[in-house]
Amino acid sequence: MTVLEERSAPSPKPDVDPEPKTRPEIITFGVVVALPLIALVAAVPLAWGWGLGWTDVVIALVLYVITGLGVTVGLHRYFTHGSFKAKRPLKIALGxxxxxxxxxxxxxxxxxxxxxxxxxxxxxxxxxxWRFGTGFWAVSKGLLWAHMGWLFEADRANREKYAPDLVKDPDIIKLHRYFPVLAITSMVMPAVLGGLLSWSWWGMATGFFWGTLVRIGLLHHVTWSINSICHVFGEEVFESRDKSRNVWWLAIPSFGESWHNLHHSDPTCARHGVLKGQIDLSAGVIRLFEKLGWAHSVRWPNPERLAAKRIAA
Incomplete structure (x- = not known):
C-alpha cells in the first residue's frame, strides 16, 4: 500500500458509538431497574394476602409472553443473528x-x-x-456487573460498526426513534387494560403493579441472567470460545435462551435447545412462523455440525 493509499483508506469504526448515553437516559435506566425490582420484592406479600386477581394474572402473563418472545425471537434470533428471514409485517411486529x-x-x-x-x-x-478476574470476590462483582451494572456505562456499542444493516433499514430507524413512545405504551397499557376490564381504579392500580412493574422486572432479570448466570454456572456440552453454559431451570421463563452453550457454539442456529429434553419455546414459535409462511430460510440445527462441536463425555 502506498503512502497516498494509506492516507485515503477509511479508518476503522470505533467500538464506542459517538453518541454516548445522556444523563437522563442513565437516570431512566436506574428507574427502570429499581422500580420493577422493588415490585418483585413486594409481589410475594401482595399475592399472599390481597392485590392479585385473574385479570392481573392474564394481563401480566400475556404481556410477558409477547415481550419475552419479542426479545428472544425478535431482538436476538432474528435481528441480531439472522436465524431466519421474515416478511416485513412480521419484522415490524417483532421489532x-x-x-x-x-x-x-x-x-x-x-x-x-x-x-x-x-x-x-x-x-x-x-x-x-469475568471482567474483574477469576477469584471468588472478583467473580461475585463480575456477576453483578454482567447482570445489570453494565447498563449504567455512559458509552454504548457503535451502531454503525455492529449493526450497519439495521442502520440502513428505514423500518428499524423508525422503531428506534419511536422507542420512548413504545416504552411508555408498554408501561401504561396494563393499567388501562386493568381499569377497563374491572371498570375500577383499583383494577387500574393492580394492572399497573402486576402487568407493568412485576412483568418488566421479571423479564429483565431473566434476560440479564443469561448474561450473568449462564456465563458462570451450568453445563458445557458443546465447544465454544467462551464460558457460556446451559442452565436448565431458566429454560421456561427465558423461552429457551438459557441453552446458552449451544448458542455461543453455533450463534446463527434458530434452535438453542437441541438435545433431548431441552425445551425451546422460541424455536417452536419460529417453526410456527415458518409453517404459516411468515418466515423462511430458517437455520435449523445441522446434525453433522452439532456432532463436530459436541464435547466427548
Missing amino acids: IAGSLSLEMSVLDWVATHRKHHKFSDKEGDPHSP
Whole structure:
C-alpha cells in the first residue's frame, strides 16, 4: 500500500458509538431497574394476602409472553443473528414486541449483543462476569456487573460498526426513534387494560403493579441472567470460545435462551435447545412462523455440525 493509499483508506469504526448515553437516559435506566425490582420484592406479600386477581394474572402473563418472545425471537434470533428471514409485517411486529420489553431499542440491543459475541468473556465484552478476574470476590462483582451494572456505562456499542444493516433499514430507524413512545405504551397499557376490564381504579392500580412493574422486572432479570448466570454456572456440552453454559431451570421463563452453550457454539442456529429434553419455546414459535409462511430460510440445527462441536463425555 502506498503512502497516498494509506492516507485515503477509511479508518476503522470505533467500538464506542459517538453518541454516548445522556444523563437522563442513565437516570431512566436506574428507574427502570429499581422500580420493577422493588415490585418483585413486594409481589410475594401482595399475592399472599390481597392485590392479585385473574385479570392481573392474564394481563401480566400475556404481556410477558409477547415481550419475552419479542426479545428472544425478535431482538436476538432474528435481528441480531439472522436465524431466519421474515416478511416485513412480521419484522415490524417483532421489532415492536421487542421494544415493548423496555430493554433497549432494536438498534442498540443488536449492536450491544453483536459486540458481546465478538469479545465474549474477553476484554471488550460489554457484560462479561469475568471482567474483574477469576477469584471468588472478583467473580461475585463480575456477576453483578454482567447482570445489570453494565447498563449504567455512559458509552454504548457503535451502531454503525455492529449493526450497519439495521442502520440502513428505514423500518428499524423508525422503531428506534419511536422507542420512548413504545416504552411508555408498554408501561401504561396494563393499567388501562386493568381499569377497563374491572371498570375500577383499583383494577387500574393492580394492572399497573402486576402487568407493568412485576412483568418488566421479571423479564429483565431473566434476560440479564443469561448474561450473568449462564456465563458462570451450568453445563458445557458443546465447544465454544467462551464460558457460556446451559442452565436448565431458566429454560421456561427465558423461552429457551438459557441453552446458552449451544448458542455461543453455533450463534446463527434458530434452535438453542437441541438435545433431548431441552425445551425451546422460541424455536417452536419460529417453526410456527415458518409453517404459516411468515418466515423462511430458517437455520435449523445441522446434525453433522452439532456432532463436530459436541464435547466427548
